[in-house]
Amino acid sequence: MAKELINEVLLRPAVELYSVAACLLAATLCIFAPWSLALSSEIGYVTAAGFSVFAFIRFKDAREVLRYRRNIRRLPEYSMTSAQIPISRHSLFIGLGFKWQQRHTHRLMQTYRAQFRVYVEQPYLYQLARKLERQLEFIPSLYWISKITGSHNPLNPVRPLPPVGGMPRLHGIELHEQEVTLPLGERVGHTLVLGTTRVGKTRLAEIFITQDIRRGDVTIVFDPKGDADLLIRMFIEAERAGRLDELYIFHLGWPDISARYNAVGRFGRISEVASRVAGQLSGEGNSAAFKEFAWRFVNIIARALVELGHRPDYLQIQRHVINIDELFIKYAHYYFEKNEPKAWDAIVQIESKLNDKNIPRNMQGREKRVVAVEQYLSMSPVYDPILDGLRSAVRYDKTYFDKIVASLLPLLEKLTTGKIAQLLAPNYSDLNDTRPIIDWMQIIRQKAIVYVGLDALSDTFVASAVGNSMFADLVSVAGHIYKFGVNDGLPGADNYAKVPINLHADEFNELMGEEFLPMINKGGGAGLQITAYTQTMSDIEAKIGNKPKAGQVIGNFNNLIMLRVRETATAELLTNQLPKVEVYTSTVMSGATDSSDPTGQTAFTSNTVDRLTATNVPLIEPAHIVSLPKGQAFALLEGGTLWKIRMPLPKTTKGEKIPTNIQALADYMRTQYTDSTEWWQQSDFASNNHNLPDDLIEESGSTEDIQPIEEREE
Template sequence: LKRMYLEAKRAGRLNEFYVFHLGWPDHSARYNAVGRFGRISEVATRIAGQLSGEGNSAAFREFAWRFVNIIARALVALGRRPDYLQIQQHVINIEGIFQEYASKYFDEYDPKAWEAIVAIEGKLNEKNVPFNMKGRPFRVVAIDQYLSQTRVADPVMDGLRSAVRYDKTYFDKIVASLLPLLEKLTTGRMAELISPDYQDVNDPRPIFDWMQVVRKKAVVYIGLDALSDTEVAAAVGNSMFSDLVSVAGHIYKFGVDDGLPGGVPGTKVPINLHADEFNELMGEEFIPMINKGGGAGMQVTAYTQTMSDIEAKIGNKAKAGQVIGNFNNVFMLRVRETSTAELLTNQLPKVQVFTSTPASSANDSATGNTAFTSSSHDQVQQVSVPMIEPAHVVGLPKGQCFALMEGGNLWKIRMPLPGHDPDEVMPADLQALAESMRQTYQVGKVDDTGWWSAPGYQTLNESLPADL
């Protein structure tokens, strides 16, 4: 964080520097992960894509996708920008948005409909309400019955009506897997960050989106606080990746300046993305980003510990290989897993080396003037051996790595360790944020307090009795 701030300051781009951190909402910028889209269906994909698709869960994920898509279409038709809070509110209470959209539609296309709806509502009671509409407000039942008597060719109205016509108990069951995810994303102050209130002019925290960031050539630090809540971090991170893929697709087709007066069609700018511990955030959205994002100028640098981390997250060895195969360059520092080291060593050609084998012999001679005979020679052979063994990678010192670049050129690199960055130039709130992150995330320094400071471990440092 400190390094990014200082480099942005040196580059004269401090006004375009954003910090988004789920762990410190007071100092964080705000970002709506589902507020910008090329197609409305992307909203449902970003939310329902976080649900499990294994086995029987796949059917429930498809149901969740459909209902989120219905709600997102209705929100856009009502002139609102979708966010997690509104999606959660209308998943819990689908009748509210159904009545609201019906009011807008009838006021615009059929003003006399309300007279018939009120008349139908006056005749309803608990006995004559259809079984599948039990528990619904009478106004909702009246609107549904009026729509049954008339022909309304409106896809948004049809979608909302089909959702309302489900039995309420059945509807709650098929969206049961969606609600826990939405609860996690909208609980506490985190909702302020990922469901920002665009009309709150008293909130000084900026709101950014990826197209705005790319056009301004901004610098963005994203902290997802995965150590505290891995599921929420993965959900927000995957939504960000999905949004970024959508932006990359738009840039690939139309350029960065599309829609701006005086813009040059097809203009692209380099987009550099650095993802640390990216296996924690990786989902289906990450694969098209590294596979096709280069056409939009996107350059992805991903950091992880082992190959197994990627396979464990995706759950598919073939897809893990697909992810790794889309990276052009490999920089490998010291690793502890042999299979990870073999990712580098197996791509290197074998080399020919010469081996010298010394040999000598002596034989007794029982006749003549010769007491013995001896010979000595060196046998030279050409042997094919690997250029680098996995043991060489496992034993790398700190600050050194092997780099496989430009299609197969091998480099041995020594990197200087980063020095201490002065924080006097940083604002007070970012200094406090950086100090809190240092104490929370970098446990293990000499002056830090950790598990070894507990009384049980402190006694291990005491002197032993004389008899021991």
């Protein structure tokens, strides 16, 4: 087989087998009947060896053609258990694949030509078997025939294709695969994974998360919708790595067994508290002014709480948004006792003289003590920025004040209603509550594993608000680590040491806000390595509401992995970055010309020309990405190298053990959380009880009662 020809053709009969048969026949004659070829026995053996070597070479060429033709129709199975996933200290395993080059585009273009259709389409027997199965479906007595033809046994010549869809030819055009890995040093540039629903994003996330956990790195997983199999996979891998003590589960849907987290309790600057709260409000159009006022008002409350020695949380902020008078009086007591102990005597005298007639109109409805303090401050040369801020808030007309904070109160109500309040506003002094309280700095120092389930299908708004607050908190922690190191303040430690922080954000468009931009733009300096998963580029634009900002987000991801997508614009995000290449087409042209000389010896002349033409085409088209099978992807890695990848299918193994409370939580997640594309199958939330059973709550603090299960990976 001529391998160096420009116009390579592998979709053809394996003509090399004729040479193999001839060489084997000649070798047989040389050994058993050398006299028939006028050879002596000794020379016959040598000649037979030569024929055998040539037959072996030609057989290898024929085998390559046959394998190529097989792979175009059906790829060999590629699967592994999670325990078989290779773990490296230098690279991240992705799957099997190859570098996509010009020859692969050339081969792919050939598969669309009519003359090669017989090698690309499924044979007639395969199509007949599928037709027969459809007809026998309604004949119970003959259904056993369908079971035989539909079995996946390799001995079945008409076995059905794997249920992955797409075109196998996209990967079958290369016979020599290799392990595709991403150097760990490249992960700090962040990775974006795009793919429509149910094409393998979660499976890819499991492969990455498994390696991060077993490598011993900080692993943080944001899962808005709540994938039960992903939670179980994290538990199993944490147990396999001996890191169960480092595993924390935060889940808004199941607060009884969830860890607790104060989204506004830790900050580098006090203004971050207001940014995390007001950042969830709409800033479009006329709402911008209300958002700015809400930010200022929350900032005033947070500064006062910190000065009074309290750690801010959503409950305290809500309490003082509803009743700012209480905080104003409390802070005034604190300030005057510290700076003017005799001020209260004057304030009490002013308060005794107040009545409905001499209270200013803008202060009507306020407590008399508030009015008295405000009047004292107006007569006294006292200046304190926090006290002045509180004073400016209470001087608003109460009715007007309630209107301008109206947009803030619904957000705080959603974050402080029911048992969620116990998660987002933990009581640090309650020793009877054994649920851990997570803090990002401690998580990073401990090199822990965190699963964050945000229950987005139950309440998208709360999930988005909590996710944004967590991202903002992480940005603040990353900024501190960048400046001072992860061990800042610890005795006898390297203050400027940094550790890799692997952040996996599934459906990250649901969580993304303004705080996500600095995280991906500057978080790499602190060790943040973000892997974000979403469906389309439009999801990002719709969430941010600004196309240039969406482009800014996408531009900060140095690695791009694209599974099957349904949006052409998303596919063009990859294809527009690739060059054009030349593909070659061989065209046979023949003709005949009659002779015009009646007396000549030639009646006509003929000629045949084999013309080779070159055409510039894109390296891959958006249509190829739309046609990818499940579990396959194109990837731009390490500065723009294009790889074609397929991920290993999961193998089930028995004997893994998890606690009954985690198993029950996963079962509830499976029954309550359905994919958005199958909304008609969702459970009736109004009729279902969302509280965990009593026995589950009792077991939530123990991992002793464990039961073997079968790994579930989809």
